[in-house]
Amino acid sequence: MALLLTEEQTLLRDSAHSFLAANAPVSALRKLRDTHDDTGFSRPLWRDFAEMGFPAMLVPEAHGGLGLGHVEAGLVMQEIGRHLCASPLWASAIVAASALRHGSAALQAAWLPALARGERLLTLAVDERSKHAPQHITLRATAHGDGWLLQGAKCFVVDGHAADALIVAARSSGPVDDADGITLFVVARDAPGVQIERVAMLDARPTARISFTHTAVAADALLGSVGGGAPVLQAALDAGRAAAAAELLGLADEVFARTVAYLKERRQFGRLIGEFQGLQHRAAALYVDIELARAALLKAQQSLDANDAGASNAVSVAKARAGTSATLAVQEGVQMHGGMGMTDEFDIGLFMKRARVLQELFGDSAFHADALARARGY
Amino acid sequence: MAQTIAEFRAEARAWLQANCPPKMRQPMSSEDDVCWGGRHIVFSSDAQRQWLQRMAERGWTVPAWPREYGGAGLSGEEAKVLAQEMRALGCRPPLQSFGIWMLGPALLKFGSEAQKLEHLPKIARGEIRWCQGYSEPNAGSDLAALATRADDHGDHFIVNGQKIWTSYADKADWIFCLVRTDTAVKKHTGISFVLFDMATPGVSTKPILLISGKSPFCETFFDNVRVEKHNLVGSAGGGWDVAKYLLTHEREMIGSIGDRAVAKPLGQQAAALVGLDAQGRLADALLRAKIAEFEVDEAAFRLTLERFADQAKAGQAEPAFSSALKYYGAELNKRRHELLMAAGGSDALEWDSEGSRHGFAARTWLRTKGNSIEGGTSEVQLNVIAKRILELPGA
Secondary structure (H helix, E strand, O other): OOOOOOHHHHHHHHHHHHHHHHHOOHHHHHHHHHOOOOOOOOHHHHHHHHHHOHHHOOOOHHHOOOOOOHHHHHHHHHHHHHHOOOOOHHHHHHHHHHHHOOOOHHHHHHHHHHHHOOOOOEEEEOOOOOOOOOOOOOOEEEEEOOEEEEEEEEEEEEOOOOOOEEEEEEEOOOOOOOOOOEEEEEEEOOOOOEEEEEEEOOOOOEEEEEEEEEEEEOHHHEEOOOOEOHHHHHHHHHHHHHHHHHHHHHHHHHHHHHHHHHHOOOEEOOEEHHHOHHHHHHHHHHHHHHHHHHHHHHHHHHHHHOOOOOHHHHHHHHHHHHHHHHHHHHHHHHHHOHHHHHOOOOOHHHHHHHHHHHHHOOOOHHHHHHHHHHHOOO | OOOOHHHHHHHHHHHHHHHOOHHHHOOOOOHHHOOOOOOOOOOOOHHHHHHHHHHHHOOOOOOOOOHHHOOOOOOHHHHHHHHHHHHHHOOOOOOOOHHHHHHHHHHHHHOOHHHHHHHHHHHHOOOOOEEEEOOEOOEOOOHHHOOOEEEEOOOEEEEEEEEEEEEOHHHOOEEEEEEEOOOOOOOOOOEEEEEEEOOOOOEEEEEEOOOOOOOOEEEEEEEEEEEEHHHEEOOOOEHHHHHHHHHHHHHHHHHOHHHHOOOOOHHHHHHHHHOEOOOOOEOOHHHHHHHHHHHHHHHHHHHHHHHHHHHHHOOOOOOOHHHHHHHHHHHHHHHHHHHHHHHHHHHHHOOOOOOOOOOHHHHHHHHHOOOOOOOOOHHHHHHHHHHHHOOOOOO
16 A cells, blocks of 8 residues: 555545644643643534544444544644644544444444544543553452452543543453453443542643542443453554654644744844754754654554554554654754743743653653564564 | 456566575675676576576566566556565565666666667666766765866767766776766756766776775776767756756665665564573663664654655655655664674674674675765755755755
8 A cells, every 4th residue: 555645635634734723723722721721622622523523533434433544533633733732532532432442332332422423532541650551550350249340540541530431451360561361441430439630741731640449330341351451452552652643743743844934034143044054954854854754654554444463563663753753853843943942932842742741642762662672572 | 457456466476486596585695695787797696697587587677667678567556566575575686786776767767769778678687787977086075066078079079087986887887977068157057978888998997995895986087988979868968967867866776775685674683693681682771772763763764765655656756855765764774784783792893704704794884884975975965955845045
């Protein structure tokens, strides 16, 4: 398959771009931050997203979705990155939807149509440590009558403060760090013993720390098989990683465009600073770096859509590359904007903060380089 | 009925399996394993000879060239599939040459019909080996400052001057050469692109000994060399356009240098040298981290090459992007060999021993230092990107 967008995909990208440019400028994020907005995203904008069909993209048509793929979802995520748009799209419509697609028919019917309409928000609760380690699961699931009891805690749950339900990765058997013995449950936010602490991150976006104390869940909350949750979790992580990489790429593109524009307008020593070769070479090297991330991302998305055996590796390459490219883009962006780049008034700092969060989300560049090395037998 | 791409893949795979000698599916381990072709070709094995003959008969040494010029007339998609199948089976390239990578594309675009028919089939069959007369002692990064003169004598030119860094000039049969045919005009407009036989009286070469202990480059001297006018490609004074077009192919060729080598992934090569720990990880943790980062970048670069080829086929490619490929590919290859030297430890320092295959690792490492100099330095490539793609002021 050619590493190019189809005509339909280009149209989707263009329409997402115009919509976000008109309705979700960076100033909207600033306003959410400065008004200490409790939700952390705009509900009216989320309803507009639903009208555009964004939350329905990865949901199968049988459950009221559009049945599109990761390339399409990634195009919307790129525009979200470009505009620093706060929305629960990633947590609910990409990560949670990708997990739910592996659930029983009843579970899918219960959640996916409402998720696709944007009426219900779900999110994945997987991390227990500050560094992503998705098999390091100590949250305990114990059989209890017909159902289960959950005991433990999760952190860095994106949009966990606003979610209607949580997809919880629990350990039903086996030692910590074992891929076997992981079981997933869909847990309503108001289930007994669930405590949700809203935590605002440096990018002004809320996440949650969530504890489960003797939380009883019914047997029909099971997502996938008992002890066999690892492949379902992998599907959700792959989808989330590819989409986070897309957001990083969109963010890098925007920061780079703003930085190159600044090089063409800022004058010092009687000339435009873009005339200095010291800056030209750095800008050119950054351009190449971002193009590498672009090719890696498209390959990862196509591999996921084709169910390739090597899809997880391709996703690791994309997440690692997008993370380093975006990090370089925001670092060079702040530096080349000089003192202005350090001010809160200028947007560049907002991009730097978001890039830092996305870099950690579902594994940073080092995590994914390590994953690739393991897969290749060293 | 048209063949589908899946049918083409199956047929190509079956043919390669039946026709590629097992020896030609081993990773290349020395320069003798590279088949450059030419009048004085010496095959390192019967398998190498067979492999070249079989592939040339099928037009698969230059699969995308038209059949009348020695190719197989494959579509871009088919050529990509053939390359994938060759990689999957570990097949070595049957023939590598500057004729294939550089002159061929330039002749296909700028050559006359007679020039194409005369030169392209011989390139495809590996009968004539070409070298490139571009750089001069005082025209390196500033290539258009070249001073080799070609004086008009009616039906022929008389060429005088000197080239430098001419790759394998001492082994080449013909040269494609930039010469100045007009000294009265601006430097870019007085240049012409000519072809001539290296056996012509007045041509001499002198190998340059490099830090690798090898001499892949020569100084090349022209003393009243007669070049027939029918060997002028394009118009007199129009050579810079041909030169630039050819340079984009040279940049892509150098950029893809790491991609052509049929070798095991670097991490696995390092594992064989350094060993694994109890967890199955490379025993040197810091080296492992650097190699893992390298392999991420290498994978992304390979995909960038693939994407560029797909864009080129679809007419969507950014023309100056070859500079990006050249810049990154050269730097990546230098990184690869720094890491290989680190993995090899003192074994990789041996220079003459049989065990080190006469210093193969060390000599290759030293040779790669030229990757970011030849074909336009990394700095020149960054200048091109700044000017043509980013449109920065004064670049």
